[in-house]
Amino acid sequence: MPAITRDDLAALDATDPLARFGERFELPDGIIYLDGNSLGALPKAVKERIARAVEEEWGHDLIRSWNLHDWYTLPGRAGDKIGQLIGARPGEVVAADSTSVNLFKLLAAAVKLRAGRSVIVSEPGNFPTDLYVAQGLGELLGGIELRLAEPNELAQAIGDDTAVVMLTHVNYKTGRLHDMAAVTRMAHEAGALMLWDLAHSAGALPVDLSGAGADLAVGCGYKYLNGGPGAPAFLYVAERLQDDIRPPLSGWMGHAAPFEFDIDYHPAEGIARNLCGTPAILSMAGLDAALDLMLEADMAAIRAKSVALCDAFAALVEQDCAGHGFELASPPAAMRGSQVSFRHEQGYAIMQALIGRGVIGDFRAPDLMRFGFAPLYIRHVDVFDAVAILRKIMDTRAWDAPEYHARSAVT
Amino acid sequence: MPAITRDDLAALDATDPLARFGERFELPDGIIYLDGNSLGALPKAVKERIARAVEEEWGHDLIRSWNLHDWYTLPGRAGDKIGQLIGARPGEVVAADSTSVNLFKLLAAAVKLRAGRSVIVSEPGNFPTDLYVAQGLGELLGGIELRLAEPNELAQAIGDDTAVVMLTHVNYKTGRLHDMAAVTRMAHEAGALMLWDLAHSAGALPVDLSGAGADLAVGCGYKYLNGGPGAPAFLYVAERLQDDIRPPLSGWMGHAAPFEFDIDYHPAEGIARNLCGTPAILSMAGLDAALDLMLEADMAAIRAKSVALCDAFAALVEQDCAGHGFELASPPAAMRGSQVSFRHEQGYAIMQALIGRGVIGDFRAPDLMRFGFAPLYIRHVDVFDAVAILRKIMDTRAWDAPEYHARSAVT
Numbered sequence: 001m002p003a004i005t006r007d008d009l010a011a012l013d014a015t016d017p018l019a020r021f022g023e024r025f026e027l028p029d030g031i032i033y034l035d036g037n038s039l040g041a042l043p044k045a046v047k048e049r050i051a052r053a054v055e056e057e058w059g060h061d062l063i064r065s066w067n068l069h070d071w072y073t074l075p076g077r078a079g080d081k082i083g084q085l086i087g088a089r090p091g092e093v094v095a096a097d098s099t100s101v102n103l104f105k106l107l108a109a110a111v112k113l114r115a116g117r118s119v120i121v122s123e124p125g126n127f128p129t130d131l132y133v134a135q136g137l138g139e140l141l142g143g144i145e146l147r148l149a150e151p152n153e154l155a156q157a158i159g160d161d162t163a164v165v166m167l168t169h170v171n172y173k174t175g176r177l178h179d180m181a182a183v184t185r186m187a188h189e190a191g192a193l194m195l196w197d198l199a200h201s202a203g204a205l206p207v208d209l210s211g212a213g214a215d216l217a218v219g220c221g222y223k224y225l226n227g228g229p230g231a232p233a234f235l236y237v238a239e240r241l242q243d244d245i246r247p248p249l250s251g252w253m254g255h256a257a258p259f260e261f262d263i264d265y266h267p268a269e270g271i272a273r274n275l276c277g278t279p280a281i282l283s284m285a286g287l288d289a290a291l292d293l294m295l296e297a298d299m300a301a302i303r304a305k306s307v308a309l310c311d312a313f314a315a316l317v318e319q320d321c322a323g324h325g326f327e328l329a330s331p332p333a334a335m336r337g338s339q340v341s342f343r344h345e346q347g348y349a350i351m352q353a354l355i356g357r358g359v360i361g362d363f364r365a366p367d368l369m370r371f372g373f374a375p376l377y378i379r380h381v382d383v384f385d386a387v388a389i390l391r392k393i394m395d396t397r398a399w400d401a402p403e404y405h406a407r408s409a410v411t
Numbered sequence: 412m413p414a415i416t417r418d419d420l421a422a423l424d425a426t427d428p429l430a431r432f433g434e435r436f437e438l439p440d441g442i443i444y445l446d447g448n449s450l451g452a453l454p455k456a457v458k459e460r461i462a463r464a465v466e467e468e469w470g471h472d473l474i475r476s477w478n479l480h481d482w483y484t485l486p487g488r489a490g491d492k493i494g495q496l497i498g499a500r501p502g503e504v505v506a507a508d509s510t511s512v513n514l515f516k517l518l519a520a521a522v523k524l525r526a527g528r529s530v531i532v533s534e535p536g537n538f539p540t541d542l543y544v545a546q547g548l549g550e551l552l553g554g555i556e557l558r559l560a561e562p563n564e565l566a567q568a569i570g571d572d573t574a575v576v577m578l579t580h581v582n583y584k585t586g587r588l589h590d591m592a593a594v595t596r597m598a599h600e601a602g603a604l605m606l607w608d609l610a611h612s613a614g615a616l617p618v619d620l621s622g623a624g625a626d627l628a629v630g631c632g633y634k635y636l637n638g639g640p641g642a643p644a645f646l647y648v649a650e651r652l653q654d655d656i657r658p659p660l661s662g663w664m665g666h667a668a669p670f671e672f673d674i675d676y677h678p679a680e681g682i683a684r685n686l687c688g689t690p691a692i693l694s695m696a697g698l699d700a701a702l703d704l705m706l707e708a709d710m711a712a713i714r715a716k717s718v719a720l721c722d723a724f725a726a727l728v729e730q731d732c733a734g735h736g737f738e739l740a741s742p743p744a745a746m747r748g749s750q751v752s753f754r755h756e757q758g759y760a761i762m763q764a765l766i767g768r769g770v771i772g773d774f775r776a777p778d779l780m781r782f783g784f785a786p787l788y789i790r791h792v793d794v795f796d797a798v799a800i801l802r803k804i805m806d807t808r809a810w811d812a813p814e815y816h817a818r819s820a821v822t
Contacts, residue, residue, distance in 0.1 A: 026470040035474045042470035050693065054461055058640055059437040059453035062771060063446045071640065098688025100662030101512055108551060124674055129663035129688065132676035136661030140519060141552070148674070222689070229469055229482065229692035250547030251511030252540035260776060263535055263559070265543035277509025277540065278633070280691045281640035282461065360474060365671060 004316055009380035012308065017301050021376040024293060025226075032382045032389075034361045037200055037339050037372030040226030040290070049289035050228075053282050065281075074288065075232070075253070075279050076272060081291035082225070082234045085299065086198055086217065087208035092236055094271050095221065095284055099199055099233040101249070102218040103133045105274055106235055107164065108248040110193045110216060111137070111144065113241065114163035117192070121157050121165045124148045127172045130197055134166065151178065155186055162192040164216075169207070170200035170337030173368055175310075175330045177205075177337055181212040188213065193241075199223060202234075203294050204338040204374075205303045215241055224338065224374060225294060227287030235274055242270050251276035297376060305375035306338040309383055313340050313371060316387040324394040329368060339372040352404035353393045359386045415727055420791035423719065428712050432787040435704060436637075443793045443800075445772045448611055448750050448783030451637030451701070460700035461639075464693050476692075485699060486643070486664070486690050487683060492702035493636070493645045496710065497609055497628065498619035503647055505682050506632065506695055510610060510644040512660070513629040514544045516685055517646055518575065519659040521604045521627060522548070522555065524652065525574035528603070532568050532576045535559045538583045541608055545577065562589065566597055573603040575627075580618070581611035581748030584779055586721075586741045588616075588748055592623040599624065604652075610634060613645075614705050615749040615785075616714045626652055635749065635785060636705060638698030646685055653681050662687035708787060716786035717749040720794055724751050724782060727798040735805040740779060750783040763815035764804045770797045 013019055026042045027033060033041055057065040066072050079093035086093070096102060107120065120134050131146065138144035149157030158165055165187040170177055180196065187194040195216040201207050203224030209217055215238050221231035237245060247267060252258045253275035256266040267273035311333055317326055329341040344350055344367060351363040361371040371386075393399050424430055437453045438444060444452055468476040477483050490504035497504070507513060518531065531545050542557065549555035560568030569576055576598040581588055591607065598605040606627040612618050614635030620628055626649050632642035648656060658678060663669045664686035667677040678684035722744055728737055740752040755761055755778060762774040772782040782797075804810050 026466070028471045028473075031473070033473060039469070039474045041473065042465065047465050047470065050465055051462060054453065054458050054639070054697075055437070058450070059458065060439045062439075062442070062444060062452065063450045063773065064766070064771070065640070097508065097512065098662070098690075100664075100688030101508065101660060104660050104687075112551075126674075128666075128672050128674055131674050132661045132663065132666060133687075135676045136657075136659050139657055140523075140659040228465070229476070230689045230695070231691070231693075233688070246547075246550055248547050248551040249512060249515050250543045250550075251509070252543065253511075255539075255543060261539050263539055263542050265546045276515075276544075277511030277644070278631075278641045279509075280642070280694045282642075282697065283691045283694050284641070286465075286693065355475070362474065 003319060004312065006381060006384045009312060009384045012380040016305060016380070018297060018305055018375055021297060022379065025377040027377060030358045032359045032386045034359065034371040034373065034378070034386060036374030037223055037370065038362055039222055039229055040224055040374060041377050042228070043226055043290050043293050045293055046226065046228060046286045046289045050282060050286045053285035071281050074281065074284050075275055078284055078288045078291060079234055079271065081288070081295060082202060084295060085207065086202055086236065087210045088236050089210060089239060091270050092239055093234055094275060095232045095234045095287060096275050096279060097233060099197070099218050099220045100129050100133050102233050102235040103130060103197065104137060105247060105249050106195055106216045106218060106237070107134060107137050107166065109245045110164035110195060111141065112246065113244055114193060117161055117163035118143055119145045119147050119162045121147050121149065121154065121162050122167060123151055125171055125173065127168050127197065127199065130166060130168060154183065158186055158190045158192060160190060162190055164193040164195050166195045166197070168197040168199060170204070172200055173329070173364055173370070174341050175337045175339040177335050180207070180214065184212045184214050200337050200339070205306060206299050209236060214238065221287045225287065226290040228283060230283065231287045232280055232284050237271055237274060245273065247273050249276040253277060253279065302375045306373055307333045309373040309375065309378055309380065310336065310338065310340045312380060312383045313373070313387065316384065317342065317390065320387055320391045321394055338374070339370055341368050341370045343367045344369060346399055349399040349404040350393060353399040354390060356404070357389050357393070359389050415723065415730060417792060417795045420723060420795045423791040427716060427791070429708060429716055429786055432708060433790065436788040438788060441769045443770045443797045445770065445782040445784065445789070445797060447785030448634055448781065449773055450640055451634055451785060452788050453639070454637055454701050454704050456704055457637065457639060457697045457700045461693060461697045464696035469693070482692050485692065485695050486686055489695055489699045489702060490645055490682065492699070492706060493613060495706060496618065497613050497647065498621045499647050500621060500650060502681050503650055504645055505686060506643045506645045506698060507686050507690060508644060510608070510629050510631045511540050511544050513644050513646040514541060514608065515548060516658060516660050517606055517627045517629060517648070518545060518548050518577065520656045521575035521606060522552065523657065524655055525604060528572055528574035529554055530556045530558050530573045532558050532560065532565065532573050533578060534562055534565070536582055536584065538579050538608065538610065541577060541579060565594065569597055569601045569603060571601060573601055575604040575606050577606045577608070579608040579610060581615070583611060584740070584775055584781070585752050586748040586750040588746050591625065595623045595625050611748050611750070616717060617710050620647060625649065632698045636698065637701040639694060641694065642698045643691055643695045648682055648685060656684065658684050660687040664688060664690065713786045717784055718744045720784040720786065720789055720791065721747060721749065721751045723791060723794045724784070724798065727795065728753065728801065731798055731802045732805055749785070750781055752779050752781045754778045755780060757810055760810040760815040761804060764810040765801060767815070768800050768804070770800050
């Protein structure tokens with residue numbers, strides 16, 4: 001295979017249909033940001049939208065903004081925008097709370113919907129918070145088993161005792177992609193519900209919840225959706241199940257008539273019953289603007305560029321850093337989300353050295369270096385430049401400096 | 412009693428030790444904002460802090476802000492600031508999620524801590540979402556009774572079957588104040604836990620959770636704390652109980668070692684285990700700045716001015732709107748929070764007419780007009796001017812116009 005050159009990648013940028021989105025983001029000079037899978041970059045429109053929500057809506061119009069600026073319907077409006085990215089129908093998604101809280105709501109609902117079945121099936125490589133939430137629900141209710149099985153053993157693990165199968169579509173460490181339709185079918189054949197965590201999928205690749213027949217889903221607003229740190233998350237409930245869900249977190253925003261101040265809870269029609277308390281309006285306004293930007297882009301183009309960026313990165317590391325001990329931890333494109341991970345025994349120090357030189361990825365213990373590629377603001381040449389910096393770090397052993405070995409509280 | 416004049420109130424403003432706080436808020440010209448009990452006004456410092464969190468922390472420092480700007484400890488730092496306002500010790504409060512979600516966490520914890528007892532006692536006049544949350548928990552767990560008793564019947568309602576007594580300190584409709592120490596003692600004498608909702612208390616009047624011996628509390632960030640629409644709420648757990656709580660919403664932020672990505676949940680030491688998912692960083696940064704402003708003020712001065720504002724309002728309505736059918740719904744100062752409510756059969760239309768003339772209070776069906784007084788930004792003369800406008804509306808029957816009778820979705 002001929003060597004990949006910077007000119008090759010510059011040529012891809014020259015014809016990139018998504019190139020125009022780069023200037024829509026605020027990215028600091030000298031930074032190659034390969035951590036949009038952990039916290040998406042700041043869209044300029046979001047900065048403006050939040051400032052407007054603070055100054056005009058809150059500051060000037062005050063409490064009247066619930067009507068004047070339609071705060072009341074914002075969770076549903078933002079939810080429907082997310083729905084367009086994940087193959088949901090209008091009215092099947094709301095933006096609300098955090099991913100973990102939403103997961104609790106839907107897991108609890110699933111266990112009630114499949115009364116008589118006591119098992120939640122997941123995999124040990126699922127994002128830990130998902131497992132923690134299932135454990136917490138299990139302790140609260142009692143009699144619930146969390147059964148963990150590796151992906152290739154799921155078929156054996158799912159049975160007629162299974163209330164719900166809970167999996168993250170794109171593995172947070174390796175980027176490995178589950179076959180959403182096949183696994184959903186497997187769950188349904190056993191009479192179980194299927195709950196997908198789309199934290200690393202929404203906005204990163206085409207998702208078709210309806211096509212897969214999925215029942216429930218949750219996901220994150222601050223990764224590929226660029227909603228900002230701690231942006232509201234979202235949840236999806238297939239329309240056919242909505243009326244049967246009695247929300248465990250039953251707050252005023254999910255009430256059928258929240259301003260009648262009835263003392264009895266009556267769930268709202270449809271997806272809205274899955275709301276609980278007052279939404280984080282300022283953060284949600286930011287997320288809403290980020291979604292408008294995302295919806296301007298073509299998802300097929302996002303996926304095509306994502307694959308090209310990831311493939312180029314993996315190939316360049318093999319080409320330019322051979323012999324330096326990197327082991328590819330991600331599968332090939334067809335089975336991968338929008339990230340590439342490498343294992344390296346000095347991964348922590350190498351990542352610190354990269355960050356010190358403006359290439360921002362992240363590290364997951366014990367040895368995993370993660371590089372996320374957000375096609376709206378990463379150029380093909382960024383991939384080349386990032387690997388050139390990595391190569392120099394390896395060739396000069398620059399990672400082997402004391403400051404790159406000190407662990408911080410948060411990595 | 413001699414008539415109250417505008418000059419009387421201007422004289423109080425002239426010597427008001429809190430007068431200097433007025434200019435720290437962004438309030439639109441021509442507005443008298445008497446709804447800070449529903450959504451606090453915008454402090455200038457909060458506008459600046461949110462802009463900095465968006466542009467510098469998120470936009471420029473990106474994922475590194477978890478360390479660089481200490482996002483990770485923000486819920487505890489903001490919580491400790493709230494703790495100073497409510498008589499909590501350091502490490503007993505965190506800012507997190509919504510009031511409703513926090514209430515679910517603590518109610519569930521309380522029911523587990525008092526296993527064998529199955530009753531949650533509250534009052535029918537509690538804020539509805541509190542009752543809804545208890546109902547949702549009861550349905551989820553089964554075998555839980557929500558027993559509602561009027562305040563004067565609480566002693567009979569609380570018994571050896573009671574796991575937890577859940578009350579809102581300041582009644583959202585009338586402003587009536589519970590005797591926190593006495594009710595807490597009553598709960599404890601029956602072996603029950605005491606959970607206070609401080610939604611209308613925190614930042615409005617002195618609260619002493621430690622002194623009262625309270626066990627658990629929740630409260631709101633966007634009312635008297637001025638954190639912005641949907642700002643994070645807070646929760647309090649007395650130190651003596653913290654280690655015994657197994658959080659039902661067990662997410663990564665409450666894990667003992669969130670970055671070790673252990674697949675088993677191990678709760679963090681202390682209050683932090685009551686965190687769940689990723690906090691709404693932008694909103695929490697705003698709340699944090701609002702708390703700094705609040706802590707500059709003396710709580711005794713806040714309470715003194717609050718009482719003076721409320722008393723003046725009630726007296727002026729009696730003085731200037733006599734014969735117009737207003738019925739005072741709030742108790743005297745010693746038993747009242749920072750609001751005054753009147754019943755009027757045309758309350759909805761009258762409130763709309765007031766809002767149309769720049770006096771913003773709110774309405775709660777069927778007939779209650781609420782006026783909240785936030786001493787940091789309401790002047791004594793504002794009270795006079797608001798009542799003068801109310802009098803004119805009544806004298807001219809200006810409320811009796813069709814546009815003031817049309818109900819909007821949100822009131």
